Amino acid sequence: MQKANSHYAWSSPPTVLDLQSHQVDIWRVHLDLPIGTLGQLEATLSEDESQRAAHFHFPVDRDRFIAAHGCLRDVLSRYLYCEPGQLGFSANHYGKPELNDHKLQFNLSHSGDFALVAVTQEHRVGIDIERIRQGISSQVIAQQYFSKSEVAELQALPLELREAAFFTCWTRKEAYIKAQGLGLSLPLESFDVSLVPNEPAILRATRPDPQEASRWMLHSLQIDSNHASAVAVESEGLEFRLWDWNINY
Numbered sequence: 001m002q003k004a005n006s007h008y009a010w011s012s013p014p015t016v017l018d019l020q021s022h023q024v025d026i027w028r029v030h031l032d033l034p035i036g037t038l039g040q041l042e043a044t045l046s047e048d049e050s051q052r053a054a055h056f057h058f059p060v061d062r063d064r065f066i067a068a069h070g071c072l073r074d075v076l077s078r079y080l081y082c083e084p085g086q087l088g089f090s091a092n093h094y095g096k097p098e099l100n101d102h103k104l105q106f107n108l109s110h111s112g113d114f115a116l117v118a119v120t121q122e123h124r125v126g127i128d129i130e131r132i133r134q135g136i137s138s139q140v141i142a143q144q145y146f147s148k149s150e151v152a153e154l155q156a157l158p159l160e161l162r163e164a165a166f167f168t169c170w171t172r173k174e175a176y177i178k179a180q181g182l183g184l185s186l187p188l189e190s191f192d193v194s195l196v197p198n199e200p201a202i203l204r205a206t207r208p209d210p211q212e213a214s215r216w217m218l219h220s221l222q223i224d225s226n227h228a229s230a231v232a233v234e235s236e237g238l239e240f241r242l243w244d245w246n247i248n249y
């Protein structure tokens, strides 16, 4: 497993993105948008997306869903030089969304008032963001979802590091699962990630094929102090570009 350079900063995107095959673009989106922007994005959604939005009980969740899916369309249309509303999606057997008629790879994650979108030309990619919730039973959840070596590493950490390490591990595992696109049919026990915060993100081991680990890059993303996030990409030696989304670009 390659180590990703962690010296990346969020910035405004250029007008022409020109995504190369060795690059991964990550878009950070603040989902609580002005009503006018939300209306613009809502107009680009498909019937299916609008129906899903309508099912949310609370308006805040509905609006964030619209923002996340509208931004996803806006982002992808910038690479494909088309109108956001023209894009068509389907899902693989495990629910991973894919573009119809285009090779561009992407993945979306949203939590609280943030969404992240990862885009590559041809590499499978998965991304995850989690709002850091205080007081959750991280030891109990870790026992259920993490591999044996991850649980042991978590328990060996000083107490004050465990909460951050738990969310670090969770987002790295989730990003890898999402990149593989196999849902939870990929057993969570079948791979190990590094989890100590601020140490390199590494896919340490994969089972039953140990070579699989060397084919992937993991990278943790700095969002803000309330969120943990990671991206997994199937390739080595990639360059990450971090863009802050704004409809006015």
Ligand SMILES: CC(C)(COP(=O)(O)OP(=O)(O)OC[C@H]1O[C@@H](n2cnc3c(N)ncnc32)[C@H](O)[C@@H]1OP(=O)(O)O)[C@@H](O)C(=O)NCCC(=O)NCCS
Pocket: 068, 094, 095, 096, 097, 107, 108, 109, 110, 111, 126, 127, 128, 129, 145, 146, 169, 170, 173, 174, 177, 178, 179, 181, 182, 183, 184, 188
């Ligand atoms: C379906 C799943 C993607 C949910 O992930 P999540 O963390 O709840 O949600 P995220 O916001 O990160 O991702 C959701 C988005 O991923 C995409 N997605 C859906 N199914 C997917 C799949 N099988 N693979 C990759 N991406 C998927 C969609 O764009 C979805 O957005 P939408 O729900 O608004 O349409 C899946 O990975 C899952 O159910 N995980 C279970 C959680 C778990 O046990 N994790 C253990 C980690 S240690």
